[in-house]
Amino acid sequence: MKAALFGKGILGRRAYEYITSSDGVELVVICKDILGAGNGSSLVLSDLPDAADETAVVGLKELSDLYSRGAVDAVVLATDNELADFCVRRLKESGITDIAFLPSYYEEVYEVEDESFVWIETDKPRLPYLEYHISFHCNLKCAGCTHFSNIISGERFGDLDHFCNDLMRLQELFWGIGKIRLMGGEPLLNPELPEFIYASRAAFPDADIRVVSNGLMLRGDMIQVLDAMRVTATYFDVSMYPPTASSIERIASICSSHGVKLTVTPDISDFTAGMNTHGCSDPVTTHRACPASHCAYLCDGLISTCAMPQLIDIYNEKYGLDISGSDSDVTDIYEEDLDGYALLDRLKSPMDICRYCDERRRPYKWFVSTEPEAAEWIGVNS
Numbered sequence: 317m318k319a320a321l322f323g324k325g326i327l328g329r330r331a332y333e334y335i336t337s338s339d340g341v342e343l344v345v346i347c348k349d350i351l352g353a354g355n356g357s358s359l360v361l362s363d364l365p366d367a368a369d370e371t372a373v374v375g376l377k378e379l380s381d382l383y384s385r386g387a388v389d390a391v392v393l394a395t396d397n398e399l400a401d402f403c404v405r406r407l408k409e410s411g412i413t414d415i416a417f418l419p420s421y422y423e424e425v426y427e428v429e430d431e432s433f434v435w436i437e438t439d440k441p442r443l444p445y446l447e448y449h450i451s452f453h454c455n456l457k458c459a460g461c462t463h464f465s466n467i468i469s470g471e472r473f474g475d476l477d478h479f480c481n482d483l484m485r486l487q488e489l490f491w492g493i494g495k496i497r498l499m500g501g502e503p504l505l506n507p508e509l510p511e512f513i514y515a516s517r518a519a520f521p522d523a524d525i526r527v528v529s530n531g532l533m534l535r536g537d538m539i540q541v542l543d544a545m546r547v548t549a550t551y552f553d554v555s556m557y558p559p560t561a562s563s564i565e566r567i568a569s570i571c572s573s574h575g576v577k578l579t580v581t582p583d584i585s586d587f588t589a590g591m592n593t594h595g596c597s598d599p600v601t602t603h604r605a606c607p608a609s610h611c612a613y614l615c616d617g618l619i620s621t622c623a624m625p626q627l628i629d630i631y632n633e634k635y636g637l638d639i640s641g642s643d644s645d646v647t648d649i650y651e652e653d654l655d656g657y658a659l660l661d662r663l664k665s666p667m668d669i670c671r672y673c674d675e676r677r678r679p680y681k682w683f684v685s686t687e688p689e690a691a692e693w694i695g696v697n698s
């Protein structure tokens with residue numbers, strides 16, 4: 317195979333070293349401007365591997381010519397996860413459809429092999445972001461939890477069989493997923509968490525996968541969970557609520573000793589509330605102002621722009637309310653003739669239920685609510 321490389325930083329160097337040491341792969345050129353310099357933009361982020369001095373360097377136009385003449389069979393992308401989709405679209409616009417992507421986690425200790433490269437199905441889009449509830453309930457009862465995990469009655473876990481089927485269906489619709497957040501509630505409460513992690517990685521090798529947790533329940537003897545995160549390059553993504561702050565050294569030590577990648581948010585001492593139970597907001601305006609408007613949420617074959625339409629029944633049940641949007645707020649991913657592009661358009665759009673959110677959110681100091689009241693979710697205008 318005659319390959320071209322668009323590589324950046326350490327990842328680009330690792331891809332270069334692998335390609336140039338592989339039998340059956342010839343590195344023909346290195347491409348320097350997939351990100352736009354060839355089109356008059358000044359955005360050039362390609363860092364060529366130091367060792368690549370001997371290889372010809374071309375722009376996107378020249379690369380496109382080489383590909384159309386059969387002098388290059390495929391382009392290897394070894395760039396930031398967040399830039400992958402943009403690069404794929406740029407290559408596609410230039411007529412290049414044979415693209416292999418080396419995921420960002422190969423920057424680290426993981427060994428690069430033939431199987432490390434994700435061959436991109438360029439007739440599909442990439443889903444930028446996905447949230448999934450591993451557990452709906454939580455060990456911490458933060459007032460105004462936006463996913464209602466502090467007021468759900470009893471325990472509820474994500475369904476592993478449904479999840480695996482849904483991932484297979486999403487594979488039919490998308491070439492990849494930018495970021496998958498396995499969350500809740502508290503995901504560590506679900507004994508099947510390792511299986512969810514392995515399933516996510518097997519289905520979407522390109523994804524930045526995160527177990528989103530308050531961290532308080534992590535123990536050093538959770539070997540299966542820790543192994544699953546390490547083996548699959550999944551981040552343990554800790555939200556730094558006040559009780560977490562006093563445990564963060566212990567959490568960091570456990571992650572470090574098990575080779576698990578840890579990310580920690582800045583201190584979270586303030587929350588905001590943004591519901592309008594009257595349902596009189598303009599959905600377009602609230603959606604435009606909403607920090608969760610990109611947070612596609614999946615549950616048992618149903619996907620929506622955010623979690624609200626699929627979780628609002630928890631709030632309704634607790635407070636005897638009847639808040640709902642319209643059926644079109646939620647899409648059945650098994651819908652006949654659905655394609656990834658149409659689904660992406662829906663997930664970018666305001667939902668009817670957005671009228672139950674406020675354009676302006678009410679800030680308050682974080683606290684644990686022992687007897688949560690409906691008003692704890694209410695924003696400025698209602």
Ligand code: SF4
Pocket residue numbers: 454455456457458461462463464465466500501502530557
């Ligand atoms: S820790 Fe997170 S999921 Fe749990 S109650 Fe607090 S905000 Fe909700």
Ligand code: SF4
Pocket residue numbers: 602603606607608609621622623624625667669670671672673
């Ligand atoms: S319902 Fe709409 S406005 Fe409210 S959180 Fe979801 S996307 Fe944002």
